[in-house]
Each structure stands twice: as structure tokens, then as C-alpha cells.
Amino acid sequence: MDKLKLLWDCRMQFIEGLGITLLISVGAVIIGFFIGVLVATIRICPKNNIFIKILDKICGVYITVIRGTPVLVQLLIMANVVFASLEFLDTNIIVPILSFGINSGAYMAEIIRGGIESIDKGQMEAGRSLGLSWVTTMIKVVIPQAIKVVVPTIFNEIIIMIKETSIVSYIVVLISGEQVRDLLAVADKQGMSTGFYMEFIFTAALQYLAVVMLLTLVQKLVEKRFKKNER
Amino acid sequence: MSDKEMVLSIKDLKKSFGSHEVIKGIDLDVCKGDVVAIIGLSGCGKSTFLRCINCMETPTSGSIVFEGEDLVTTKDLNLHRSKIGMVFQHFNLFNNLTVLDNICLAPLIYAKKQIKKEIGFWHFKQKSLAIKDAKKRVQEQALDLLKLIGLEEKANAYPSTLSGGQKQRIAIVRSLAMQPKVMLFDEPTSALDPEMVGEVLELIKKLASSGMTMLVVTHEMGFAKEVANKVLFIDEGVIKEQNTPQEFFTNPQNERLKEFLSKVL
Numbered sequence: 020m021d022k023l024k025l026l027w028d029c030r031m032q033f034i035e036g037l038g039i040t041l042l043i044s045v046g047a048v049i050i051g052f053f054i055g056v057l058v059a060t061i062r063i064c065p066k067n068n069i070f071i072k073i074l075d076k077i078c079g080v081y082i083t084v085i086r087g088t089p090v091l092v093q094l095l096i097m098a099n100v101v102f103a104s105l106e107f108l109d110t111n112i113i114v115p116i117l118s119f120g121i122n123s124g125a126y127m128a129e130i131i132r133g134g135i136e137s138i139d140k141g142q143m144e145a146g147r148s149l150g151l152s153w154v155t156t157m158i159k160v161v162i163p164q165a166i167k168v169v170v171p172t173i174f175n176e177i178i179i180m181i182k183e184t185s186i187v188s189y190i191v192v193l194i195s196g197e198q199v200r201d202l203l204a205v206a207d208k209q210g211m212s213t214g215f216y217m218e219f220i221f222t223a224a225l226q227y228l229a230v231v232m233l234l235t236l237v238q239k240l241v242e243k244r245f246k247k248n249e250r
Numbered sequence: 251m252s253d254k255e256m257v258l259s260i261k262d263l264k265k266s267f268g269s270h271e272v273i274k275g276i277d278l279d280v281c282k283g284d285v286v287a288i289i290g291l292s293g294c295g296k297s298t299f300l301r302c303i304n305c306m307e308t309p310t311s312g313s314i315v316f317e318g319e320d321l322v323t324t325k326d327l328n329l330h331r332s333k334i335g336m337v338f339q340h341f342n343l344f345n346n347l348t349v350l351d352n353i354c355l356a357p358l359i360y361a362k363k364q365i366k367k368e369i370g371f372w373h374f375k376q377k378s379l380a381i382k383d384a385k386k387r388v389q390e391q392a393l394d395l396l397k398l399i400g401l402e403e404k405a406n407a408y409p410s411t412l413s414g415g416q417k418q419r420i421a422i423v424r425s426l427a428m429q430p431k432v433m434l435f436d437e438p439t440s441a442l443d444p445e446m447v448g449e450v451l452e453l454i455k456k457l458a459s460s461g462m463t464m465l466v467v468t469h470e471m472g473f474a475k476e477v478a479n480k481v482l483f484i485d486e487g488v489i490k491e492q493n494t495p496q497e498f499f500t501n502p503q504n505e506r507l508k509e510f511l512s513k514v515l
């Protein structure tokens with residue numbers, strides 16, 4: 020019972036930690052999704068001028084580099100190289116949000132591109148043959164079908180990323196010398212200082228689990244919504 | 251035939267994929283009401299030729315004059331394309347839309363475009379009334395087309411619930427909804443179960459006898475004989491022979507055609 024009371028006494032720290040974890044996650048998802056849509060669009064659109072071709076190459080390099088290096092390394096580079104000189108910013112939050120956002124963007128881009136490319140080419144051709152533009156056919160025909168394909172994988176990517184944010188607590192010094200006080204960091208610190216390490220870590224685990232389960236629920240709802248049309 | 255109105259005029263059409271030249275110079279004039287059957291061995295470039303006509307494949311060189319404009323260089327390809335119906339081997343109905351919406355999508359988008367141009371951006375009320383009107387008109391037209399093929403009860407069904415024959419007939423009327431000047435058919439019955447070929451050919455015949463201009467890539471020799479007024483044999487990227495169906499099938503000149511016909515007839 021003492022243990023429970025101890026954990027309860029630390030509830031404010033836990034809430035703050037969970038808040039930080041969610042803040043990083045939500046920020047990263049927004050950035051990642053935005054980048055993903057943009058990059059996927061560039062990669063699939065008809066390459067009919069040199070400007071698009073160059074952008075396409077850049078996007079290709081971005082995806083290769085991001086997917087080819089560990090997210091931990093990306094975090095360290097972001098913290099120690101890119102943001103090293105910007106001391107006036109609260110880099111402890113911005114660095115993880117940006118790092119995970121940029122990381123997630125590469126995966127989202129590939130998921131979205133894969134989803135759109137999985138739709139039969141005949142759908143686009145039929146639209147074009149009726150005199151509709153590429154953009155109109157994309158919006159009215161291809162994307163609505165691709166969304167259904169992509170939703171489960173996007174959620175999967177989001178879930179993986181939320182859990183992955185827990186590594187930020189182990190990069191103790193980003194720049195300011197302070198630890199990022201996310202959910203795991205709080206559990207780690209309080210667990211150490213109270214001497215009930217496992218209890219605190221388990222509590223953190225339960226909170227991650229709760230977030231992921233909640234998200235899975237949302238996923239089910241979204242999937243149901245998109246399944247409504249079409250038998 | 252020479253006094254008939256010209257619909258399509260194709261001059262020296264060539265198409266290569268990389269270094270592989272598939273179409274090596276085809277000339278063809280299509281007049282109003284013509285039904286042109288296109289036959290040839292598999293892989294000879296029949297589909298490529300047909301797809302070049304509405305620039306689904308951009309020709310490497312040559313010209314395709316339609317409605318007084320060269321489709322290869324025109325600025326408004328989409329508008330011209332909307333007047334060229336295309337029917338695919340695999341139907342390509344929009345899977346995310348009901349049958350009715352499949353038929354209405356393109357006409358509605360064009361109607362809205364027209365309304366925006368005529369009424370102007372700022373007259374919201376007037377515009378929304380006009381759009382409502384257009385929607386009703388387009389839907390009525392779509393239902394009429396569905397009645398024509400006896401599928402009006404499928405208006406709210408999704409394509410996944412239809413048979414191949416039904417899908418293809420709906421794909422045909424979807425093209426018709428744009429009131430095309432010419433229709434391109436690429437093996438419209440090749441993907442169908444045998445018992446459904448009849449209903450689709452029947453509809454195409456009906457269209458032909460109503461005066462629709464069309465080019466049909468087909469392996470149905472009986473259909474070519476019966477419905478076409480001109481048959482083309484494409485081989486090695488050119489038209490090796492073109493004639494009326496009687497002459498074409500009873501008195502072929504080209505050696506390769508003779509061989510081909512002896513195999514398929």
C-alpha cells in the first residue's frame with residue numbers, strides 16, 4: 020500500500036511526463052503527416068518539368084537517408100549540430116518534435132505513396148479518358164480508395180513512433196544539460212530516488228499501453244468510417 | 251463516303267517506348283458513323299495505337315486532328331478527351347463510387363466548370379441554384395442511360411457487386427454520358443465470361459446502328475464482320491491491310507493477314 024501511495028504522490032510528475040510524451044508525439048505526427056503528404060505527392064505526380072524532377076530527387080535522398088539511419092543518431096545530430104546555436108529556444112521540446120516529425124515523415128511518405136500506387140492504374144486512366152484532370156481524378160477517385168489501404172499502416176507508424184519517443188530520456192544532455200522529462204524519464208528519476216524502480220517503470224509502461232490502446236480504438240473507428248461506402 | 255464529315259484524322263503516327271518502336275507510322279481517317287474494327291496479333295500494338303488516339307500514351311510524332319485541333323499539341327487536351335469515349339478491357343469503373351456517381355462524375359464536373367465560367371465567382375446564390383439544376387439534369391440523364399441498358403435498379407450499387415457484363419455496359423454508358431463524338435473500345439469483351447460477351451456486343455451494336463463513330467480493337471471476328479464498315483490489320487507497327495469486312499475476310503491480300511485469318515477463323 021505504501022508503494023501505491025508513493026506512486027499516487029508522484030501523480031503530478033507522471034501527468035507532466037505523459038504530457039511531454041504526448042506533446043512530442045502529437046507534434047511529430049502533425050509534422051510527419053504534413054511532410055509525408057507533401058513528399059508522397061511530389062513522388063507520384065507526373066514528372067513533366069525539371070523543377071518537379073529535382074524535387075523528386077531531393078525527396079528520394081531524404082527518404083533514403085532518414086530510413087537508413089537510426090532515429091537516435093538523427094536526434095543527436097539535430098540536438099548537437101542543427102540546434103546547437105539556438106540557445107534561446109526551448110530546444111528540449113523542439114528537438115524531439117522536429118526529429119521524430121522528420122523521421123516519421125519519411126515513413127509516412129512511403130506509406131502514402133505505396134497506398135496510392137496500390138490502386139489499379141486503370142482508375143486513373145478511366146478518369147483521364149473522361150476528360151478529368153490528374154488532380155481531379157486523384158481527389159475524386161484514387162485518394163478515397165487509397166485512404167482505406169493506408170489508414171491501418173499510418174496508425175501503426177504513429178504507434179511505433181509514440182513508443183520510440185521514450186528514447187529521448189536517455190539522451191540526457193541535449194544542449195541545455197537538462198533531461199527531456201517525458202514519461203519514461205519521470206518514472207526513471209522517481210523510481211531511482213524512491214528506491215522502487217520497477218514499480219515506477221511498470222506504471223510508465225501501463226500509461227504507454229493505455230495511450231496505444233486508445234489509439235487502436237480510434238483506428239477501429241476511422242477504419243469503420245472509411246469502410247462504410249462500398250459493401 | 252467522301253462527303254461525310256471527318257471526325258478523326260491521324261497522320262504518320264509513331265510511338266516508341268524507349269528504343270522499342272511499337273507504332274511505326276499509321277495514317278487513318280475516320281468519318282462520322284464509321285465503325286472501324288482493328289485486329290492483329292497479340293503485342294502488335296493495337297492497344298498502343300488506340301491509346302495514342304486520345305493521348306493516353308503521348309505519341310512520339312505525328313498528328314491526331316480532332317474537332318479541328320491536333321491533340322498532340324493542343325492546350326486543352328482534357329476538354330477534347332472528354333469528347334472521346336474510351337472503354338477498357340477491365341472496365342475500370344470507379345470502385346469508390348456508386349453506379350450512378352460513376353456515370354455522373356465527369357458530366358457534373360464539366361457542368362460545374364461551365365457554370366462557374368458563365369455566372370462568375372461572386373454570385374454564390376445563383377451559382378448554387380444552377381449547380382443544383384445541373385445535378386438534377388445530369389442524374390436524370392444517367393438514369394436514362396441506365397434504363398437503356400436495363401440496369402436502373404443498380405443505380406445505388408457499388409461496382410464490386412456487379413457482374414463483368416454489367417460493369418462493362420455501365421462503363422460504356424459512363425462514356426456516353428459525356429456525349430462523345432467518337433468511342434474507342436479496347437477489347438471490350440476479352441475479360442468477360444463467355445455468357446456475358448453477348449450482352450456487351452449487343453450494346454455496342456446498338457450504338458453502332460445509332461450512328462456512333464467508333465474504333466474497336468477486337469478478337470471477335472464475327473463482330474468485326476457484322477458491325478464494322480472498315481477492318482484494319484495492324485502488323486509490325488503499320489496498317490498492313492484495310493478494307494470493307496467482305497473483302498477483308500474473303501479476299502485478304504497480305505500474306506501475314508492470310509496466315510492470321512487461317513488461325514482465328
Ligand SMILES: Nc1ncnc2c1ncn2[C@@H]1O[C@H](COP(=O)(O)OP(=O)(O)OP(=O)(O)O)[C@@H](O)[C@H]1O
Pocket residue numbers: 267272290291292293294295296297298299
Ligand atoms: N507502357 C509501356 N512501356 C513499354 N512497352 C510497352 C508499353 N505498353 C506497351 N508496350 C509494348 O508495346 C508492344 C505493343 O503492346 P500493345 O499492348 O499495344 O499490344 P496489343 O496489340 O494491344 O496486344 P494484346 O492483343 O495482347 O492486347 C508490346 O511489345 C508491349 O510490350
Ligand SMILES: [Mg+2]
Pocket residue numbers: 296297298436437
Ligand atoms: Mg491490347
